[in-house]
Amino acid sequence: MIAADDPRIAYVNGDFIPLVDAKISVLDRGFLFADGVYEVTAVIDGKLVDNAAHLARLERSLGEIEMGHPVPLETLTALQLELARRNSLNEGGIYLQVTRGAAERDFSYPKDAKPSLVMFTQTRNLVADPRAETGVAVVTTPDLRWKRRDIKSVSMIAQTIAKQEAAKVGAAEAIMVEDGVVTEGSSSTAWLIKDGKLITRQLSNSVLPGVTRLSVMALCAEQGLEVEERTYTVDELQQADEVFITAATTLVMPVVKVDERVMSNGAPGPIASRLRQLYIEMAKKTAVG
Structure with missing residues (x-):
């Protein structure tokens, strides 16, 4: 359960908002069909580790399920760094998820759905993990x-x-x-x-x-x-x-x-x-x- 006073900022489809207020549609295909892909990038010293390889794998996953990009990859890196900055994330991870977006429930891929992008941060001990x-x-x-x-x-x-x-x-x-x-x-x-x-x-x-x-x-x-x-x-x-x-x-x-x-x-x-x-x-x- 997310605490009501959780101070983290999330990214949801173009907006940086408090995590406790972050929401997606109940018709989002990620929720209904697991019709989406994700990546987790490590953050050490406030910087993204192996991120180019993570985004290359994201691009490949999207291609394999015929899903469009929500934003250009270079923009995505900038958004990740901004999210880390807003959360004062020195060490941990950034989770990002791309789904096919919200559409009337039907198994076939919708023609007009806009891909959805959400991201949030998690603080972890990576380097000094006991x-x-x-x-x-x-x-x-x-x-x-x-x-x-x-x-x-x-x-x-x-x-x-x-x-x-x-x-x-x-x-x-x-x-x-x-x-x-x-x-x-x-x-x-x-x-x-x-x-x-x-x-x-x-x-x-x-x-x-x-x-x-x-x-x-x-x-x-x-x-x-x-x-x-x-x-x-x-x-x-x-x-x-x-x-x-x-x-x-x-x-x-x-x-x-x-x-x-x-x-x-x-x-x-x-x-x-x-x-x-x-x-x-x-x-x-x-x-x-």
């Missing part, structure tokens, strides 16, 4: 999602169920599994390290093309770390030397427990920890603001 010092636990769970997971859809009920299953046992993330192989986390990309080699799922319609994943792969290339993109089983994950997850809101997060299997002797692994440090350094140097 979980990075201890590592996190994850659990495996069946992947219940649709077949176009490469589109960052606002339809998140399967991920919500998975995340709740993790929360029930005190885990930070659910690692989703399909036909015996790992797809990804409910809100992250999953990685394992074995014999010095980093392994993560190859891109396809089965997984989201993670933005933080992309940056980590670039860092691995710079550091001479070998990365193999392929499918892998739960058993491989549990038998790994190290496991970590990547996402805009967790950056690079070491995993110390997969189901009942303790990883890295119960402490964050050295490669994952180093990659987290390198990613934070890169983010601070390249963030836009």
